[in-house]
Amino acid sequence: MKTFYWLVKREFWETKGGFFWAPIVTGIVFLVLNGMALIVGEVFGRRGGDHWQGFRIGGQGLHADLAPDQVAQIGAGIDIMFYAVASIILCVTAIVVFFYALGSLYDDRRDRSILFWKSLPISDTSTVLSKLASALFVAPAIAVVVGVLVALGMAVIIAIAAALHGVGLWALLMASHPIRVVLNLILLIPLYALWALPTVGWLMLCSAWARSKPFLWAVVLPIAAGVLVSWFDMLGVPGLSSGWFWPNVVLRLFGGLMPGSWLMLGEPSSLAGLDHHDPAALLDGMNLAFHYSTLANPTLWIGVIAGVAMVAGAIWFRRWRDDS
Amino acid sequence: MTAVVTATGLTKRYKSSLALDGASFQIGPGRIVGLIGPNGAGKTTALKAILGLTTFDGHLDVLGLDPRKERDKLMEQVCFIADVAVLPRWLKVRDAVDFVANTHPRFDRAKCDAFLARTKLQPEQKVKQLSKGMIVQLHLALVMSIDAKLLILDEPTLGLDILYRKQFYQTLLEDYFDEEKTILVTTHQVEEIEHILTDLMFIRDGKIVLDTDMDSLGERFSEVLVGAELASAARELKPLDERQVFGKSIFLFDNVSRPQLEQLGEVRRPSIGDLFVATMKGTYA
Numbered sequence: 001m002k003t004f005y006w007l008v009k010r011e012f013w014e015t016k017g018g019f020f021w022a023p024i025v026t027g028i029v030f031l032v033l034n035g036m037a038l039i040v041g042e043v044f045g046r047r048g049g050d051h052w053q054g055f056r057i058g059g060q061g062l063h064a065d066l067a068p069d070q071v072a073q074i075g076a077g078i079d080i081m082f083y084a085v086a087s088i089i090l091c092v093t094a095i096v097v098f099f100y101a102l103g104s105l106y107d108d109r110r111d112r113s114i115l116f117w118k119s120l121p122i123s124d125t126s127t128v129l130s131k132l133a134s135a136l137f138v139a140p141a142i143a144v145v146v147g148v149l150v151a152l153g154m155a156v157i158i159a160i161a162a163a164l165h166g167v168g169l170w171a172l173l174m175a176s177h178p179i180r181v182v183l184n185l186i187l188l189i190p191l192y193a194l195w196a197l198p199t200v201g202w203l204m205l206c207s208a209w210a211r212s213k214p215f216l217w218a219v220v221l222p223i224a225a226g227v228l229v230s231w232f233d234m235l236g237v238p239g240l241s242s243g244w245f246w247p248n249v250v251l252r253l254f255g256g257l258m259p260g261s262w263l264m265l266g267e268p269s270s271l272a273g274l275d276h277h278d279p280a281a282l283l284d285g286m287n288l289a290f291h292y293s294t295l296a297n298p299t300l301w302i303g304v305i306a307g308v309a310m311v312a313g314a315i316w317f318r319r320w321r322d323d324s
Numbered sequence: 325m326t327a328v329v330t331a332t333g334l335t336k337r338y339k340s341s342l343a344l345d346g347a348s349f350q351i352g353p354g355r356i357v358g359l360i361g362p363n364g365a366g367k368t369t370a371l372k373a374i375l376g377l378t379t380f381d382g383h384l385d386v387l388g389l390d391p392r393k394e395r396d397k398l399m400e401q402v403c404f405i406a407d408v409a410v411l412p413r414w415l416k417v418r419d420a421v422d423f424v425a426n427t428h429p430r431f432d433r434a435k436c437d438a439f440l441a442r443t444k445l446q447p448e449q450k451v452k453q454l455s456k457g458m459i460v461q462l463h464l465a466l467v468m469s470i471d472a473k474l475l476i477l478d479e480p481t482l483g484l485d486i487l488y489r490k491q492f493y494q495t496l497l498e499d500y501f502d503e504e505k506t507i508l509v510t511t512h513q514v515e516e517i518e519h520i521l522t523d524l525m526f527i528r529d530g531k532i533v534l535d536t537d538m539d540s541l542g543e544r545f546s547e548v549l550v551g552a553e554l555a556s557a558a559r560e561l562k563p564l565d566e567r568q569v570f571g572k573s574i575f576l577f578d579n580v581s582r583p584q585l586e587q588l589g590e591v592r593r594p595s596i597g598d599l600f601v602a603t604m605k606g607t608y609a
Contacts, residue, residue, distance in 0.1 A: 006426045014414050113412035116463075118377060120427055121399040319395075322378040 003122060007130030008138060011104075018096035019139045026092045027150035030085070034154060038161050066172075075175025076279035078155060082181040085154055086147030090259040093143035097135045098257055101203035104131040105318055106214045124318040128204065132311060135200045136193035140259075144185040148178060187288055192259065195300060197307030199256030205310040208317035219254060226250040252303055262294045326388075328353050328474050328506045329374060333382035336369050336530075343369040344380065345530030351523070353473070354503035355537075358517055359510045360600055361527035362607045367510045370527065371478050374508070375404060387473055400430060403467045404476035411451045411459055418447035424466050436469035439499075457488035464492065468500045475500070477509040481516070489513070493520055514596045524596065526603055534603060547594040548575050548585050558588050565602030576602050 012019060066074070105128065108114040117127065155173055162169035206218040226249070230242035247264070255261060294300055329351040336344040343366045351357050361367045372378040376391030376398060384391060389398045411420065417440070425433045443461045451459060460480065467475065481489040497520055501507060511517055524541060526534035536544065550558045555573045559566070561584070563575035576594055577585060585591045594602075 003427050006423055010419075010423055013416070013419055014412070108412065111413065112407070112410045115404075115406040115410040116412065118375075119399065119404050119406075120424065121396055121429070122427055123396040320379065322372070 004126055004130055004133075007122065007126055008134055011131055011134040012138065015096075015100055015134070015139075018100060019093070019134075019142055022096050023089045023093055023143050023146040027089055027146055027153070030088060030150060031153045031157065035157050038157060042161065042164070071172060071175050073279055074172050075177070076283050078173065078176035079178075079181055079283055080279055081154065082148060082151040082176070082178060083185075085151035086144060086181070086185055087259055089147035089150060090140065090143045093139050094257040094259060097139050097200070098203065098254070100139070101131075101135050101200045102207050102214050102218055104135070105204055105208035105314060106210060109321070109323065125315050128208075128311065128315045128318055132200060132204065135204075136196060137189060140189050140192055141186065144182065144189070148182045148185070151181075152178060184288060188291055191262070191291055191294065194304055195262045195294070196256040198252050198303040198310065199254055199307075201307035201310030201314070202253045204314040205317070208314040208321060211323060222250045222253045248299065256303070262291070262300065326353075327351060327385075328355075328387060329508070330385040331370075331373075331382065332384075334370065334373060334384055335381040336366070336373060336378065337381075342530050344373070344382075346382065347527065347530060347532050349525060349532050349535055351506060351508060353506055355522045356501065356507045356509070356520055357523040357525060358514070358521045358596075359508060359525045359527060360514055360596070361510075362604050365527045365607075366530040367527055368478055369530075371404070371406075371476055371508070371510065375399075375402065375476060400428070401472050402474045402476065403470050403472040404478065405460075405463050405467055405480045406478045407480070407482055411463055413450065413452035415451050416447070417445050417449050417451075417462060420451075420462065420466065421447075424470075428470055430471045431466075432469045432471065436465050439465035439468060457484050460484060460488060460492060464495060468495070473505060475505065475507045477507065477511075479511055480509070481511065481513065489516060493517060496520075514600060518596045521596075526600065528604060528607060541599075542593045544579055545594050545599055546577050546580065546582065546585055546591050547598065548577065548589050548591050549573075550575055550589040554588050561585075565598075565605070 108117060155176070155178075159169040159173060202222075203214075203218050206214045206221075210217045226242070226246050229240055229245040233240050233242040327350045329349070331350070332348050334344050334347040335342070345366075347366070347370060359367055359370065369378065373380045373384055374386055374391060376395035379392065386398060387401050391398055415423075421433065421436055421440070425431050425436070440462070443458065443465070445454070445458060445462055445465075451462070454462065481492050484492070493516065496507070509517060521538055523537045524534065525532055545564075548558065549569075550573050552571065552573070558573065558575045561575075561577060561580050564578050565576040567574050572589075575588075576598065582591060
């Protein structure tokens with residue numbers, strides 16, 4: 001266990017730039033841009049005179065006397081903002097993790113530092129699993145925390161702007177639930193990990209197997225397969241469906257890291273039944289139970305099984321690939 | 325005493341070539357063995373087999389373990405430095421020590437800190453900021469702080485200046501080596517390790533062509549400086565090699581009795597380098 005902890009720590013040392021600084025820098029850029037946009041809005045709003053409608057959050061205009069249910073809607077609107085901002089950060093991390101997984105078992109073979117790591121009494125299984133854990137748990141956890149901090153920063157900026165209009169937004173911020181948002185996002189990480197397992201497994205398998213250019217293999221192979229299937233499909237070969245193959249194989253192999261991409265499951269997508277005009281109801285509809293209902297879908301579990309097999313393949317190649 | 329490494333019929337075939345061709349050898353404890361061979365003779369493949377980094381045919385026993393099956397356990401007792409600059413460039417000196425200290429059960433941190441205190445290495449430096457010589461100092465400090473039974477060095481001083489090279493072997497001898505430990509080293513800079521070796525193995529085309537300890541090497545091989553008038557007599561004794569220096573010939577003999585040779589001229593012990601050149605004649609032809 002101690003060894004595993006240090007292995008994960010080693011991954012963090014190596015990828016601090018991607019796992020830690022990339023979300024933070026993105027967050028800062030995001031806040032600065034939004035701050036600038038708000039100032040532009042203020043300036044034009046003042047010039048525009050009477051057309052200024054004021055802020056609207058959660059479908060509610062901000063004014064002095066709000067009914068309690070309106071306050072609740074505004075709170076829900078701010079919560080959605082939290083989720084949205086965190087999603088942006090999670091998307092950045094998803095891209096970082098994509099390239100991290102692709103390089104995880106390849107880079108040290110290329111620069112031969114694998115010879116140093118292999119001189120230590122650490123099994124290849126622990127090594128590969130520590131990289132897997134970094135990709136599926138450590139990186140998303142950092143992104144969630146950074147994302148919510150950025151969202152809080154965003155809330156402060158909005159509150160300052162609202163205060164300029166004599167609206168006391170602080171009271172309204174109290175109607176939001178940042179801690180619940182963090183908790184929900186953290187609790188979603190296990191689902192995210194299960195869903196992204198085939199993608200990360202595939203990338204790591206390519207990383208452990210490729211003698212060069214793992215990116216090309218990881219991306220070109222599934223796409224080429226997809227094109228072939230589509231081609232045969234067009235020719236009318238029975239038993240092949242490109243409409244099934246692309247989303248269920250090609251996209252799962254390298255799109256599974258996109259946060260919330262399990263929501264695209266099902267036909268029509270499970271998002272369709274939600275009311276987009278009522279923030280509070282929308283939030284209620286997208287609670288943890290809603291997300292975790294994905295577990296009932298065999299597609300997820302087939303992906304998990306494929307992912308486990310590919311990780312096992314990555315371990316095997318890590319042990320026996322002999323080219324350094 | 326039980327051998328540290330026993331190889332019997334060690335064979336490794338790559339797609340197009342035979343890297344190891346039934347090599348057999350034995351390495352005892354407390355020895356410093358030089359494994360010397362031309363480029364592509366199979367040195368590195370042999371070391372990789374011992375370290376469990378590659379598959380092979382034949383039988384190989386390292387400290388009672390099969391490196392193919394029990395690599396993780398084996399690496400607690402075996403250390404290796406493969407070439408310079410295999411330490412990852414992003415690693416900090418401090419983190420390297422921390423990591424090994426927490427993952428290697430036989431690592432002695434105090435020892436490592438003492439070794440590092442003798443160098444100019446700073447804890448916050450990253451490997452990419454270090455010179456080649458300093459990287460080796462770091463790697464050597466890490467490895468020497470591990471109480472292992474077998475140390476494997478594959479061209480450990482390649483590309484280092486002479487100060488670092490001398491210091492490397494001196495440190496190994498003074499602060500690391502004892503009768504409990506075994507060192508197996510490959511290098512092209514034969515003359516630098518000549519005086520520290522206890523045993524010598526030549527490898528050529530995947531086969532061990534010479535396997536001897538340094539004492540019997542002196543008894544078996546002799547070099548004789550012969551004047552022109554006795555040169556033909558010397559040739560009749562079937563020398564391994566002949567070369568000309570200042571109008572005289574230097575002959576290298578294998579297993580010819582010393583009194584017989586002393587009649588021809590001045591007899592001395594050949595250097596490993598000369599012996600190597602004579603043994604490997606025609607390798608690249």
